[in-house]
Amino acid sequence: MKRSSVLCLLAAAVTATASVHAHAYWQWRDANGRMVYSDVPPSGAAPRALRAPGRFAGEYQPVAAASAESANVPAAAPAHTKAAGKPKEAAPPPTAEEAFQKRRESRLKAAAEEARKETEAADREARCAQLRNYAAGLQQGMRAAVAGPDGSLQHLNSDQRQAEQVKTSASLDKNCS
Template identity: 60%
Template sequence: MIRSSALSLSLLAAALATVPAPASAQWQWRDASGRMVYSDIPPPPSITRIVKSPGQLSGEYRPVEAPPANAESAPARPAPVKAAAAPAPTAEEAFQKRRAERLEAAAKEAQKEAEANERTTRCAQLRNYAQGLQQGVRTGVMTADGSVQYLGGEERQAEILKTNANIEKNCG
């Protein structure tokens, strides 16, 4: 008998340990889409469907302004102008926004990397071309009619100067 009661007590303790404790949120309210929100900070002023707040029992309430005791004796005051506050984004909307920003940043980074790789390749080709010109490798350029015109001494020097200026401008 003692053994079975000790066993049942240990099983009960194990079962209670697996039951999650309720959240200790001080504030509860329903957002614009009707979903329940739990938080330790008060809701934004645009929220009027507060379910629970510190020092108040659970149950939905809506704050109501009390009308003046005597409507005729109360001075007429203009209605306060409220700026149209954008509704607070839901968790899903905030997630989607962060995700889109991350994807956009990754795309920009990939584009920058591709441009850097292209620039490196272009610069390597220019340096190889300049080296070939300086070593006297036979080089020709395509003319308008599609024939090849090989560079002579002055044309080679002009092409070397042009290539070196291009390297200095784009690869420096």
């Protein structure tokens, strides 16, 4: 029983290895339209590789051709960069990870800004509610006091109460309308 389980594991490992190597090939159509399968990349005669090992299908450019094209980039620079005297090098496109981090950072900033605005609005509403309660108490004739210059409480007389009502009403109109 033990020997058969070892053989099964060995067979599974061989099968898995074979399937991995079976997919490591190039596939393209040649000049005559025939499908070509090879473990060597296509030459310049086959511009479109249908399948490449470890890559998505798409345009295949040999390394020599890609380096020759990159050597010609400064000659094909736009006119506005030649006028400045120095050709500007184009920044490489951001990687998927960099793009993700940039989007994530902007979403986090937006969420933080929204949370800050919500907190400010809630604080403002709480202050306005306190001010409305204070104004209602002043109008109903409740006893009120303010802190004096030395920190002691000074109770308001009728004239001071009237002035405090006007001041509170103006503050409500300005900040809580």
